[in-house]
Amino acid sequence: MSVLNEAEIKKTKGRALHGGIIALLLIGIPFQLFPFFWMVSNSFKTSLEIIQIPPTLLPETWNFSGVVDTFAKYPLWENLWNTIVLCGGVILTQIPISAMAAFSLSKLKPKFSKTLLLFFLGTLMISSQALMFPTYIMLSDLPIIHVNLLNNYLAYILPSASWGYMIFLFKGFFDGLPNELMEAGKIDGAGAFRMFAQIIVPLSKPVFAVNILQTFMAVYNDFIMPLFVFPSDKLWTIMVRIYTAQNGSFATWNNIMVMLTVATIPILLLYFAVQKQLVQGISMTGLK
């Protein structure tokens, strides 16, 4: 509930306070949006105008040569494709694995359920960065089969398939579904597989949507792990490309701005398409 109540807000003092809050929030908005506006605007400057003192807000002339130049210098399409493959690969492995495990723990309740939950969630204690080094060594020479997975999409996809947070989110949602559903299914003679596919999954669309999105964003934003497991630039994602380009001296600032725009616009569009579900999902599954 709001702190100000309905009666208060109709009085002069309450109305002034409410108006002040709205004004303050409106003033803040341009700051939130400025980075996006500026990276797009900067993408259309020449390599000279972008290092001009003082900087211009909008390009003096809208110049497409920077965009053309950036795509010629860097294999951005390839990088975007790699990003999609990794996002898709992780979603297709991690989401089913986590949903199935959570379903089992929540509704089938095998022996040692509590210990198993701890087994999955305990891995959240150790940070992904700390695990990166041993994972790298392991991937360079997989135990038993002795295969080197580095420079293979699987080097990123397989370790990412296990994320305790996802099991936590799925289990939280499944726990909220009434157990009578399972009993009803059992009376109809449905096995666990049919119950999962035909009863639980259709009822859990919101949590699937939110989790797929969260995974997508986590993979899309990641750049340290892909940089690590893909020493050759063939499999680099757009984020790795941005990181290495801005770190080197080969790229001009307008090249980099084009990359930033290319990396940001798709995800912003995606956000506008699903923002309602996403924000509700975070409030729903978040830290409650």
Next chain:
Amino acid sequence: MKLLSRKKSGNDQFAAWVFLLPALLAFLIFKYYPILLGFFISFYEINIVELPGKFVGFSNYSRAFADPDFYAALRNNVEFWVIGLILNFWPPIILALLVNEVRKGKTFFRMTYFIPAVAPSIAILVLWKYIYSPDYGLANAILNYFHLPGLTWLNDVALVKWAMYLPGLIISGGMSMVIYMASLNEVPKEMYESAMIDGAGVAKRIWHITLPFIMPIVKVMFIMDLINRFNEAAVPLVYTGGGPVGETTTLILYALKSAMNNLDYSYAITLANIAFVIIFIITALQMKLTSREK
């Protein structure tokens, strides 16, 4: 009810384990095995061609505890944490309190203030790096406009950490805001009403009702923030690569550099293990403290 919840048949148990199997395998192979491997390797002088290399006992650990760069990195983590608390921790709370009061267009404000959270973080970091550029950057252009001398921002030892976290003050964490708002939404109306009967003004209600109500979430966020600050690597890596003169090299970044630049994997893993132990101790202490309060 008793009849329905009869003992689970062996069939059910079997299905339960089939559903768990993929996750069990994935976690065993790609989480627990690397955790053990990391622990194991920290006692070796690793040789990537012929694993595991030479057993060296605790010497990787004693090397870390005698390494001034290790202590510098640890100090940087602590400073990042403190600066993060000063610049970045509280704005989402204030923002959530403000947006929560809006009557019409609450969704609009929540959506707009959430936008920065979906932007790829590296894109925003790189853009700010450009803004901080000493000669052609926007930050100095603004200072010059007000006839103030320009700063060197990311090259200034005293300023660099503040500059890195400053954007979080202006463009605040949309993700945290949404989480706080979910909690604010659950404060019961009756609590405010009875406080008003007692004559509590807006400020008193916020202080005595709203803040205590959302305090459990604030505590969780505080812990998460602490953990994130001790795992900090991406922000300084993009901005400065750890410089100037190691001023922003955090523990994990130091580990990263040992692995990538010097191929010193055993030391990198040892540093990461130490970071893990530190985080583990802090989290355990905090959990103990909060559970005692209840």
